[in-house]
Amino acid sequence: xxxxxxxxxxxxxxxxxxxxxxxxxxxxxxxxxxxxxxxxxxxxxxxxxxxxxxxxxxxxxxxxxxxxxxxxxxxxxxxxxxxxxxxxxxxxxxxxxxxxxxxxxxxxxxxxxxxxxxxxxxxxxxxxxxxxxxxxxxxxxxxxxxxxxxxxxxxxxxxxxxxxxxxxxxxxxxxxxxxxxxxxxxxxxxxxxxxxxxxxxxxxxxxxxxxxxxxxxxxxxxxxxxxxxxxxxxxxxxxxxxxxxxxxxxxxxxxxxxxxxxxxxxxxxxxxxxxxxxxxxxxxxxxxxxxxxxxxxxxxxxxxxxxxxxxxxxxxxxxxxxxxxxxxxxxxxxxxxxxxxxxxxxxxxxxxxxxxxxxxxxxxxxxxxxxxxxxxxxxxxxxxxxxxxxxxxxxxxxxxxxxxxxxxxxxxxxxxxxxxxxxxxxxxxxxxxxxxxxxxxxxxxxxxxxxxxxxxxxxxxxxxxxxxxxxxxxxxxxxxxxxxxxxxxxxxxxxxxxxxxxxxxxxxxxxxxxxxxxxxxxxxxxxxxxxxxxxxxxxxxxxxxxxxxxxxxxxxxxxxxxxxxxxxxxxxxxxxxxxxxxxxxxx
Numbered sequence: 001x002x003x004x005x006x007x008x009x010x011x012x013x014x015x016x017x018x019x020x021x022x023x024x025x026x027x028x029x030x031x032x033x034x035x036x037x038x039x040x041x042x043x044x045x046x047x048x049x050x051x052x053x054x055x056x057x058x059x060x061x062x063x064x065x066x067x068x069x070x071x072x073x074x075x076x077x078x079x080x081x082x083x084x085x086x087x088x089x090x091x092x093x094x095x096x097x098x099x100x101x102x103x104x105x106x107x108x109x110x111x112x113x114x115x116x117x118x119x120x121x122x123x124x125x126x127x128x129x130x131x132x133x134x135x136x137x138x139x140x141x142x143x144x145x146x147x148x149x150x151x152x153x154x155x156x157x158x159x160x161x162x163x164x165x166x167x168x169x170x171x172x173x174x175x176x177x178x179x180x181x182x183x184x185x186x187x188x189x190x191x192x193x194x195x196x197x198x199x200x201x202x203x204x205x206x207x208x209x210x211x212x213x214x215x216x217x218x219x220x221x222x223x224x225x226x227x228x229x230x231x232x233x234x235x236x237x238x239x240x241x242x243x244x245x246x247x248x249x250x251x252x253x254x255x256x257x258x259x260x261x262x263x264x265x266x267x268x269x270x271x272x273x274x275x276x277x278x279x280x281x282x283x284x285x286x287x288x289x290x291x292x293x294x295x296x297x298x299x300x301x302x303x304x305x306x307x308x309x310x311x312x313x314x315x316x317x318x319x320x321x322x323x324x325x326x327x328x329x330x331x332x333x334x335x336x337x338x339x340x341x342x343x344x345x346x347x348x349x350x351x352x353x354x355x356x357x358x359x360x361x362x363x364x365x366x367x368x369x370x371x372x373x374x375x376x377x378x379x380x381x382x383x384x385x386x387x388x389x390x391x392x393x394x395x396x397x398x399x400x401x402x403x404x405x406x407x408x409x410x411x412x413x414x415x416x417x418x419x420x421x422x423x424x425x426x427x428x429x430x431x432x433x434x435x436x437x438x439x440x441x442x443x444x445x446x447x448x449x450x451x452x453x454x455x456x457x458x459x460x461x462x463x464x465x466x467x468x469x470x471x472x473x474x475x476x477x478x479x480x481x482x483x484x485x486x487x488x489x490x491x492x493x494x495x496x497x498x499x500x501x502x503x504x505x506x507x508x509x510x511x512x513x514x515x516x517x518x519x520x521x522x523x524x525x526x527x528x529x530x531x532x533x534x535x536x537x538x539x540x541x542x543x544x545x546x547x548x549x550x551x552x553x554x555x556x557x558x559x560x561x562x563x564x565x566x567x568x569x570x571x572x573x574x575x576x577x578x579x580x581x582x583x584x585x586x587x
Contacts, residue, residue: 001025001028001029001506001507001508002065002210002211002212002505002506002507003065003066003209003210003211003212003505003506003507004023004028004033004065004108004209004506005106005107005108005207005209006022006023006024006025006028006108007020007021007022007023007106007107007108008020008021008022008023008041008107008108008109008110008111009021009107009109009110009111009124009129010111010113011110011111011112011113011122011124011129012113012114013055013112013113013114013115013116013120013196013197013198014055014113014114014115014116014117015114016116016131018129020107023037023108023109027040028506029508030518030521031482031518031521031522031525032064032065032479032482032483032502032518032522033062033063033064033065033067033108033109033482033483033484034062034063034064034078034481034482034483034484035062035078035080035091035478035481035482035484035522035526036482036518036521036522036525037062037108037109037482038060038062038078038080038091038109039080039089039522039525039526039529040525041058041060041109041111042058042060042080042081042082042089042529043525043528043529043532045058045111045113046058046082046529048532048533049532049533049534050082052081052082052083052084052087052090052188052191052192052195053084053170053191053192053195054115054195055113055114055115055195055196056113057081057082057192057195058081058111058112058113059079059080059081059111059112059113059189059192059193059196060079060080060081060109060110060111060112061077061078061079061102061109061110061112061161061201062077062078062079062080062108062109062110062484063077063078063099063102063103063107063108063109063484064482064483064484064485065209065483065502065505065506066483066484066485066501066505067099067100067102067103067209067484068099068100068103068104068208068209069209069211069217069289069505070217070218070221070289071217071220071221071289071485071501071505072221072224072225072289072290072291072489072492073289073290073485073486073488073489073492073493074099074289074483074484074485074486075095075096075097075099075100075287075288075289075290076093076094076095076099076287076484076485076486077093077094077098077099077102077184077484078091078092078093078184078481078484079091079092079093079094079176079184079189081187081189081192082533083187083188083189083417083418083440083441084170084172084188084191084192084195085172085173085187085188085191085349085398085417085418085441086187086416086417086418086440086441087417087533087534088416088417088439088440088441088529088530088533088535088539089439089440089526089529089530089533090187090188090189090192090440091187091439091440091481092175092176092183092184092185092186092187092189093184093481093484094176094178094182094183094184094185095182095287095290095486096159096178096179096181096182096287096288097159097178097179097287097288098159098160098161098178098179098182098203099288099484100157100159100288101157101158101159101203101204101205102159102203103207103209104126104157104203104204104205104206104207104208105124105125105126105203105204105205105207106126106205106207107124110124112193112196112198114196115195115196115197116131116196116197116198117197118133118135118197119133119134119135119137119138119168119197119198119199120132120133120134120197120198120199121134121137121149121152121198121199121200121201121202122198122200122201122202123153123201123202123204124201124202124203125155125203125204125205126205126206126207127205132152134197134198134199134200137149137199137200138168138199139165139168140164140165141164141165141342141343141344142162142163142164142177142180142341142342142343142344143180143341143342145160145162145163145164145199145200146160146162146177146178146179146180146200149162149200149202150202152202153202153204155202155204157204158202158203158204159178159179159202159203159204160178160200160201160202160203161176161177161178161184161200161201161203162176162177162178162199162200162201162344163175163176163177163190163193163194163198163199163200163344164177164190164342164343164344164345164386165343165344165386165387166190166191166343166344166345166385166386166396167190167191167193167194167344168194168199169194169386169387169388169396170191170194170195170396171188171190171191171345171385171386171388171396172188172191172396172397172398173186173187173188173191173345173346173349173350173353173398174188174189174190174191174194174344174345174346175189175190175344175345175346176189176190176193176344177190177341177344180310180311180341181295181310181311181312181341182287182311183341183346185346185347185348186346186348186349186418186440186441186443187418187440187441188346188398190344190345211504211505212503212504212505212506212507213503213504213507216504217504217505220500220504224492225291228291228492229291231491231492233488233491233492234291234292237292237293237294237488238284238292238293238294239273239284240273240274240277241273241276241282241284241294241295241296241314241315242294242314242315242316243271243272243273243276243296243313243314243315243318244272244273244315245315245422246268246271246272246273246315246318246319246322247268247269247272247273248454249319249422249423249424250264250265250268252427252428252454252460253424253427253551253552253553253555254423254424254426254427254428255268255319255323255422255424256319256323256324256420256422256423256424257323257324257326258323258324258326258355258372259324259325259355259356259358259359259411259413260324260413260424260545260546261549262551262552263424263426263427263551263552263553263555264552265322265323265326267322267326267328268322270328270329270330271318271322271327271328271329271330271333272318275330276296276298276330279301279330279331280296280298280299280300280301280330280331280334281298281299281301282296282297282298283296283297283298284296284297285297285311287486290486292488294488295311295312296311296312297309297310297311298310298311298312298334300331300334300335303331305331305332305334305335308334308335308338310334310337310338310341312334312337312338312341313330313333313334313337313347314347315422316347316348316421316422317333317336317337317340317347317348317351318330318333318422319351319421319422320347320348320350320351320352320354320355320422321333321336321337321347321351321354321375321378323422324351324352324354324355325351325354325355325358325372325373325375325378326372326373327373327374327375327378328373329375332375333375335375335379336350336351336375336378336379336382339379339382339383340382343382343383343386344386345382345385345386348419348421349398349399349418349419350382350385352399352413352414352419353385353395353398353399353402353419354370354378354381354382356399356402356403356406356408356411356412357370357381357391357395357406358370358371358372358374359408359411360406360407360408360411363408363411365406365407365408366391366406368391381395394406398417399412399414399417399419400412400414400417410544410545411545412543413442413543413545413546414441414442414543415435415436415438415441415442415539415540415541415542415543416440416441416442416535416539417441418440418441418442418443419441419442420435420442420444421442421443421444421445423444423450424551424555425542425546425557426546426550426551426555426556426557427460427551427553427555428449428450428453428454428460429453429460429461429462429463429466429557429561429565430449430450430452430453430458430460430462430466430469430470430565431444431449431450431453432542432546432557432561432562432565433449433466433467433470433562433565433566433569434446434447434449434450434470434474435542436540436541436542436562436565436566437540437566437569439526439527439529439530445477445487446474446477446478447470447473447474447477448473448477448487448490449469449470449473449474451473451490452469452470452473457469463561463564463565464564465568466565466568467565467568467569467572468568468572470565470569471569471572471573474519474523475515475516475519475520475523476490476494476495476498476519477490478519478522478523479498479515479518479519480493482518482519482522483498483501483502495512495515496512498515499511499512499515502515520573520574523573524573524581527575527579527581528581531579531580535579536578536579537566537577537578537579540566540579541559541562541566542557542562547559547562566579
């Protein structure tokens with residue numbers, strides 16, 4: 001089928017062998033690429049109940065039919081596995097430039113299995129797949145690793161996906177990095193690579209996808225740029241990036257602060273988008289095939305971190321360290337962001353766990369002393385976590401284990417072992433549903449439903465029939481992950497535009513009902529994977545603390561309200577009251 005290579009490569013890391021398999025057109029029509037195809041392959045190849053850090057857990061790199069095209073927002077790749085953090089479905093996505101080089105190898109999916117006897121890095125091209133010794137790279141940070149791998153490869157257009165010390169030491173929220181600051185950031189995918197002793201993967205080649213109507217794609221993208229490059233949403237992302245949300249969420253009373261005990265913080269103006277422009281001279285940076293420039297390249301010009309340059313911090317990093325940990329310096333938050341990137345660690349989980357540790361210290365649950373606002377102490381904890389030293393060894397196991405060992409399980413905020421994003425569900429009640437039913441844990445990106453509630457599309461307090469609009473958001477986001485497209489183009493690619501993209505790239509005509517059926521199929525497969533791994537209806541729920549504690553503005557959500565939304569969601573999905581897809585074999 002056009003838009004695809006129709007090729008999957010299975011790489012056995014244990015025996016250093018490869019096998020190329022054809023992917024038939026019918027499979028691609030059923031599942032598309034990206035998340036759809038990868039989930040199908042995980043169900044086929046992953047043994048049920050597999051230990052996520054064992055050789056038998058598969059790691060999949062996936063692309064979509066728009067990859068390496070002129071379609072804006074298309075330069076993204078996805079990675080898929082079973083999460084060592086949650087024990088359930090794992091998916092992470094990253095932008096930058098890497099997706100093009102991955103595509104040029106001529107594969108739609110790359111599946112890794114097994115475990116190397118000693119550290120290796122893989123060179124994957126359109127002519128060969130080579131294993132190289134990586135023992136001299138073990139222990140190096142992500143920046144240095146990426147530089148060295150590209151130099152060793154010697155190909156000008158090569159891209160590298162790498163892990164840092166956190167991934168090597170199997171920190172359960174380790175990430176995979178590319179282009180220095182682009183992270184496939186959640187669910188611990190860096191630990192999966194670390195368990196296979198893969199320090200990095202380098203991609204290069206000259207294969208080009210054949211699209212159904214390249215002239216139409218060129219014309220479509222040209223018109224899109226002309227029409228939308230100065231759109232209000234584009235200007236907001238270009239000028240302020242995701243940190244614009246700091247002001248918006250504080251105004252809404254939904255900015256999580258002081259480890260989820262408050263919905264605002266007094267120092268928000270010191271850590272918002274304007275402070276990044278004023279203090280860090282933030283400048284826009286774009287992924288390939290993007291006109292938004294939501295990334296912010298910053299420079300610290302004074303103080304103890306003077307001279308530090310990086311891309312970031314994003315809103316979620318600011319909320320985690322600036323809100324939950326109450327750090328009131330944008331320079332310190334940028335510094336902590338840089339530490340996490342170098343170590344190869346998820347800033348959201350790291351910030352949540354640091355705040356939990358502070359709270360545990362304040363309550364006398366641990367011997368170590370931590371206080372809110374102490375960036376130096378948080379930095380020290382990050383390094384200890386990556387090295388699994390002292391208390392860091394406990395933090396490295398993730399929030400479920402760490403909170404239990406600290407006697408903080410009742411205070412810990414997570415769903416399925418993954419901490420929420422910076423949108424308090426007691427104010428944005430649709431996000432309560434989003435966090436509860438997301439397959440990878442308390443995720444905001446599987447639906448981005450905060451957009452609907454903050455923009456006034458639907459009342460944040462509404463409970464009745466909220467799942468209907470939520471389902472529409474979730475289905476479209478699922479297709480974004482199958483194409484693979486950037487979430488920030490959600491305003492520009494409604495259903496009819498997605499139909500056009502599929503037609504232009506593949507030549508297959510899919511109506512909105514066809515696309516919704518495809519999204520539903522992918523969602524059911526994802527659910528099937530989690531049910532196979534032991535998911536129950538009790539896992540689709542918020543922690544008791546969020547249901548029992550109200551914010552300072554009096555906002556809260558009850559267990560009954562959440563149950564109503566979850567059950568309505570199940571019904572609309574065609575699942576029974578236990579969240580099991582009806583008619584699925586084996587359930």
